[in-house]
Amino acid sequence: MKVNGVNHPSPADARRLLSDHLRHELGLTGTHVGCEHGVCGCCTVLLDGAPVRSCLMLAVQAEGHDVTTIEGLARDDQALHPVQQAFHECHGLQCGFCTPGFVMSVVGLLAQHPSPSPQQIDEGIAGNLCRCTGYASIRRAVQRAAELSPSPHRGEGRGEGET
């Protein structure tokens, strides 16, 4: 299993959830665990680029696949990922517990809809629960993330100011 570009040995126990494997075996505690039945969205990671719930997958199922966690979006010495930057700018978080899941879901949303409509934004974040912000600032952050993201629809070569 490849996690954030690094190969890791197979999980020892088949009943280990991917979420627990990431946190307990690999020390990647940025993936948060909320409800453990797929409702809260906190544990969302990318599996081969598409967001999935890591609490609804066995770690053994990720063998042979690419997993990206919040730690893999931007290295410590690098600039923030556009979605992280947008959440930072728009104050799209308060306590931060739900934030890794939101960020990974929004990365998936923008891959699907590079310039999402307000309705597509609501649809895209509907599977993630936040108990602090009331979602208004998160919606703004998604819009801002779309502006910050290089998009095939707008042309990658153009400056960010043009959007």
Place this chain on the structure above:
Amino acid sequence: MKPPPFEYHAPTTVEEAYALLGSLEDAKVLAGGQSLIPLLNFRLARPQHLVDINRIADLDRIYERDGGVAVQALARQAAVEDSELAARICPLLSAAVGLVAHRVIRNRGTVCGSLAHADAASELPAVLLALGGSVVVRSSRGERTIPAGQLFAGVFETTLAPDEMIVEAWFPALREPFAILEESRRHGDFALAGVVRAGPKLALFGVAPTPVLADPRDPARELQPSGDLEATPEFRMHLVRVLTERAFAA
């Protein structure tokens, strides 16, 4: 909340998968896992064996068959949602699959898995029933086709034998007016009640142990929905009447 102990099997062919189902006692098929894994986490299901079919190649096709749309066992709901073929031949299926949970769940969840799980409050069993579709199941004893009307036996129960697995679902073409309407307390949650219109036909979900066909002129007749914290039986019957009226008003 962690899965109880089980023995894990990851066959790479359909033949290997149904051979396992035929030889193992108390085995469950694991496809998308978006219903089964929560049940394991809650310890509501304790199968001795899990047969994970995700390593089987070429079982994720969505293709045209007999004028309808065939969806293989590993085709993810998101793939069906995005399928131009499905949208062209059976737009009701496209509309319905978009109502299943959330996109992140649909990235992993499968159409055939929803049918096999047979949750009476879920959309796809009712859609299959309204359309008069079917599923193809296989076992070491051979292959058979089960029409939707004979598939759903009770709460989370189908007429599949323990050694059988669904390899494909088939949704007939629909060019007549259609609608799928549901009411839930939270976006993406299971419906308190829902209706599917496929031309003149009506199927209801969330109001009986299985999806049921109903008369559009009197949809709540003979219904005895259960009541819970979220909705009384009367409220569910009311929803059925209102949603049916809206579905047939268009």
